[in-house]
Amino acid sequence: MKYLTIALITEFMKLRRSKIFWITIVFFIFVPIMMGLLMLVAQHPDIAAKLGIVGTKANFFGENNWEGYLMMQNQIIASVGLIGFGFVTSWVFGREYIDRTITNILALPVPRSAIVSAKFIIVAIWCILLAIILFVTCILIGNIIGIPGWTQQIFSDFISKYILISGLTILLCSPVAFIASFSRGIIAALAFVILMLIMAQFVALVGLGPYFPWAIPGVHSVPEGTDGMKIVSASYIILFVTSLIGYFGTIAWWRMADHK
Template sequence: MNFLYSTLLAESLKIRKSKMIWITTAAFSIAPLIGGFFMFVLKNPELAISSGLIGAKAQIIGEASWPAYLSLLAQMIAVGGILIFGFVTSWVFGREYADRTIKDLLALPYPRAIIVIAKFITILITNLLLSFLVITIGIVLGLIIGLPQWSSAIVMHGLYVLIITTFLTIALSTPVAFFASYGRGYLAPLGFVVLMVVFSQIIAAAGYGDYFPWAIPALFSGVTGEVIALKGSSLSILIISSLIGFVGTVYWWLFADQT
């Protein structure tokens, strides 16, 4: 436990001292701002047209309400989170190779598996905090705009979808860690993340999104227009993919040639 605690402190310090986390936070914070802007336009179309925010001939589709807004935030976390969470994971693992600190790290008298676990815990906490920030900003903006249909039942259901979507998306970060370790840097994991986002769009459009891990969070969040119940087979596929990424990363750090 002392090894894990010390490694966690070191990894959290790396996160706090890096410019990456502030850039990532700023980038992810744009999501609720865009969502709030959409809701404002939907709620006040005449004002948006008269002020020049949108053109007079623009068609506005959707409704301004808390159910729609919370669903939109969940979709932003499901889609944007794959990129943002993947970027955080790429940095946490890839920077050791890019900065040439991997040899120093592995020379420490700590079990290698403990180092990997500490990195994953740091990633989990960081991504949860980023999601919490997005949700908090989103709710504050919704209250400022004055969206209708507020009720405890609607908010609790919306938060349930947001939380489950967040955990499903974060779970898909483990394969990114493997590619960051295998590729010894940033390019391989970032390329993998972009590729998975593209594939998820294509496979979901073909009707097989339930069987592709990176499309499952978006489908559950309601990207198709309604929240789809999470199937046991879909959850199993996602969990297995996450476990493969975790075990593969640990295995790589334990047995791969680190020269």
């Protein structure tokens, strides 16, 4: 625990000075603002007609009320979150290779496993913060533009689902960390995230979404009763096992691979 705390403090020191940290925050504020803009357009068909393609996109919400708006936020955290959290993870792990500081942190009294675990904790904290920022911005924007149909029940349903989807998406960061470590950089890890996101779309189309880890958060975000989109117990098991494989695989890589 002592080693983990020390490693965590040093990871925090690195994060504090990083521009990427602030860029991700701006991005996670920007996305719900854009969604709010689309909602605003959808609420005013006269504007939608003038805006052409933007007006068409605004129809994604289905019903122009809080229920439709919040459901879209769940889909955002399942998709944009996957990319954003994947980017955060690939940067936290890959930067040591890009900055070539990896050699500095491998032969120390603090075990490598503590350093890797501290990185995962930083990733989790960072991603939770981004999820909270997205959530708060989304609610604020919704209130500012005056979306109709707010009820306590809709909000309670949304928040529990939002937390679950965010948590599941964060769990999918560990395989990204492994790819970043294995490939010694961030490019391959980002490519992996994008590939998984594309694959998730295809897998969901053929009805296997509940069994593909990267599709599971997205499956959660669609309305209940959608064909081929029913989460089963195995879905959670598959996602947890994937996460554990990523976590232990990353630790094993840091401990056992040749660091040339």
